[in-house]
Amino acid sequence: MPRLTQLTMTEAPEKSRARGDRIGAADPQCDDERVQRCPGCGAPALPIPCDELFERLLALDHSRQAPWGPLHGVAVACFLLQHPSREPVSARPVRWALLHAFLRGGQAEVAALTQRARRLNSHRSGGQSPRVDAFPGAPAFPDSEPPTTFGTTIADVAGDGDFPAEHYADSVRTWAADTIEAWQARPGDQG
Numbered sequence: 001m002p003r004l005t006q007l008t009m010t011e012a013p014e015k016s017r018a019r020g021d022r023i024g025a026a027d028p029q030c031d032d033e034r035v036q037r038c039p040g041c042g043a044p045a046l047p048i049p050c051d052e053l054f055e056r057l058l059a060l061d062h063s064r065q066a067p068w069g070p071l072h073g074v075a076v077a078c079f080l081l082q083h084p085s086r087e088p089v090s091a092r093p094v095r096w097a098l099l100h101a102f103l104r105g106g107q108a109e110v111a112a113l114t115q116r117a118r119r120l121n122s123h124r125s126g127g128q129s130p131r132v133d134a135f136p137g138a139p140a141f142p143d144s145e146p147p148t149t150f151g152t153t154i155a156d157v158a159g160d161g162d163f164p165a166e167h168y169a170d171s172v173r174t175w176a177a178d179t180i181e182a183w184q185a186r187p188g189d190q191g
């Protein structure tokens with residue numbers, strides 16, 4: 001079962017303490033905990049909802065500046081595997097495989113594999129997005145019910161809402177690792 005305490009465990013405790021305190025056991029608003037949580041990733045819905053954080057992150061990504069732009073595909077994979085209702089079930093395995101490639105070989109590996117896939121796809125099918133076989137070496141996608149809590153969420157990566165550059169690469173790595181871990185921890189046969 002989901003462990004709610006996971007939400008306060010991040011690699012940047014000084015950044016997340018404000019959020020953690022908000023949902024702490026001593027918080028008189030604790031009764032409202034359910035309605036204040038994102039149904040996807042389990043992060044506190046306040047002060048900034050996940051959807052708005054994702055919009056802000058996409059704006060940074062599309063600026064193509066480092067450190068955000070080069071990690072766009074990784075960040076999108078993390079976010080969508082933590083909010084999987086936003087796209088078809090069939091889209092999950094390639095996100096999963098991309099994150100494994102990233103954790104194995106870093107952004108350079110993801111970039112090389114993405115470029116290779118685009119070259120191949122432009123011959124086959126007019127340059128569609130990479131498919132799951134573009135990122136070989138990942139274990140099979142755990143085709144289970146999506147987790148609803150994660151050790152790191154977009155709220156942790158966002159800091160105060162501006163995705164600070166100095167921690168961004170490390171934060172995304174933790175975000176990716178915790179996304180993989182949460183999915184892996186859920187066996188396919190929950191019954």
Ligand SMILES: [Zn+2]
Pocket residue numbers: 038039040041042043050082083153
């Ligand atoms: Zn969320």
